[in-house]
Amino acid sequence: MDFTLTEAQQDLAALTRRIANDHVTPESLGPAGAGGFDRALWTALARAGVLDAALPSAVGGGGFGLLEQCSILIELGRAVAPVPYLPGIAAAAATLAEFGTPEQTERWLVPVLRGERVLAVALPDTGAPTGFTAERDDAGVRITGAQSAVPFGAFADGFLVQATSADGELVAVVDANDLTVSPQSAVDHADAALAEATDARASAVLPARAVPWLRARATAGLCAFQLGVLERAVELTAEYARERTQFGQPIGGFQAVRHRLADAHLDVEAVRLTLWQAAWRLTEREDAAEEVATAKYWAAEAGHRVAHTVVHVHGGVGIDVDHPVHRYFVAAKRTEFALGGATAHLRELGSQLA
Numbered sequence: 001m002d003f004t005l006t007e008a009q010q011d012l013a014a015l016t017r018r019i020a021n022d023h024v025t026p027e028s029l030g031p032a033g034a035g036g037f038d039r040a041l042w043t044a045l046a047r048a049g050v051l052d053a054a055l056p057s058a059v060g061g062g063g064f065g066l067l068e069q070c071s072i073l074i075e076l077g078r079a080v081a082p083v084p085y086l087p088g089i090a091a092a093a094a095t096l097a098e099f100g101t102p103e104q105t106e107r108w109l110v111p112v113l114r115g116e117r118v119l120a121v122a123l124p125d126t127g128a129p130t131g132f133t134a135e136r137d138d139a140g141v142r143i144t145g146a147q148s149a150v151p152f153g154a155f156a157d158g159f160l161v162q163a164t165s166a167d168g169e170l171v172a173v174v175d176a177n178d179l180t181v182s183p184q185s186a187v188d189h190a191d192a193a194l195a196e197a198t199d200a201r202a203s204a205v206l207p208a209r210a211v212p213w214l215r216a217r218a219t220a221g222l223c224a225f226q227l228g229v230l231e232r233a234v235e236l237t238a239e240y241a242r243e244r245t246q247f248g249q250p251i252g253g254f255q256a257v258r259h260r261l262a263d264a265h266l267d268v269e270a271v272r273l274t275l276w277q278a279a280w281r282l283t284e285r286e287d288a289a290e291e292v293a294t295a296k297y298w299a300a301e302a303g304h305r306v307a308h309t310v311v312h313v314h315g316g317v318g319i320d321v322d323h324p325v326h327r328y329f330v331a332a333k334r335t336e337f338a339l340g341g342a343t344a345h346l347r348e349l350g351s352q353l354a
Contacts, residue, residue, distance in 0.1 A: 020079035036134035036191025046115025059094035070224035077228020084152035092119035126340030132163035152185035153193030172202035233328035267302035308331035
């Protein structure tokens with residue numbers, strides 16, 4: 001196993017960081033609780049070739065894959081960038097590229113890579129029941145059910161839905177116009193949605209083996225985004241500890257603060273190690289169920305500890321919703337529980353080992 005970043009990973013990460021830093025500012029984000037999708041940044045990423053770079057060349061991509069997607073997601077996490085790269089590209093587009101027919105990729109994938117459309121992914125949390133059921137008839141597949149708090153669902157043109165049928169699990173692509181989509185506020189971003197379906201006609205149905213593929217890559221992508229969030233949050237906190245003085249000296253000189261920051265650094269490195277181990281095995285098409293569960297456990301558990309360390313070291317300003325560090329606290333907590341928290345993935349890991 002080689003954890004050395006490839007030249008493509010480094011170049012895409014640098015490009016993404018530059019674009020994100022140019023676009024994501026306190027002014028562009030607006031007040032706490034506003035927005036949730038920066039279309040200008042999304043368009044800039046599409047024009048720079050970031051959206052299609054990490055997809056197979058057979059579907060018009062740059063010929064790269066999950067490792068490059070994770071490098072991009074780390075940078076988006078560092079900026080807490082409000083764009084649907086994780087659900088739209090790393091999860092949905094990658095799954096369509098792998099399992100979709102030419103007609104399906106032409107309809108759904110090409111507009112997404114151009115930045116013209118947005119795909120969301122409606123997946124149940126690990127260990128939770130599936131929210132949708134699928135029934136086959138002579139005309140195709142009908143979807144019924146609901147999924148709450150679908151990330152970027154409020155802006156989505158289509159949804160990849162995990163559903164349970166008489167033959168087992170499947171992934172269906174459903175046009176947003178065939179669903180009832182109700183925007184929801186998740187923590188401080190108004191980007192989520194409740195997606196409800198009543199006999200909605202699926203425009204595409206992917207095979208059962210697409211389910212673990214989609215879930216594994218969505219989970220790995222979450223871990224990559226969380227790594228970026230935590231990495232930058234610790235950097236900001238260390239800078240604050242050097243500048244903030246108390247009793248005539250920087251608070252970073254106090255033993256308790258040093259220990260908290262040291263523990264946070266170790267947590268970040270644990271997320272980094274487990275993420276790349278899981279991503280590498282997925283890229284090599286090896287069984288990675290244990291590694292993915294381990295990575296998400298650390299992303300959740302370490303995310304909880306680091307998020308609270310950031311707030312505690314910052315003191316009163318750490319809970320100010322207008323302070324930049326609040327964005328990182330919220331992003332870390334939201335990612336902690338997305339697709340299941342630490343306990344759910346620890347149970348999943350136990351099931352895999354048993």
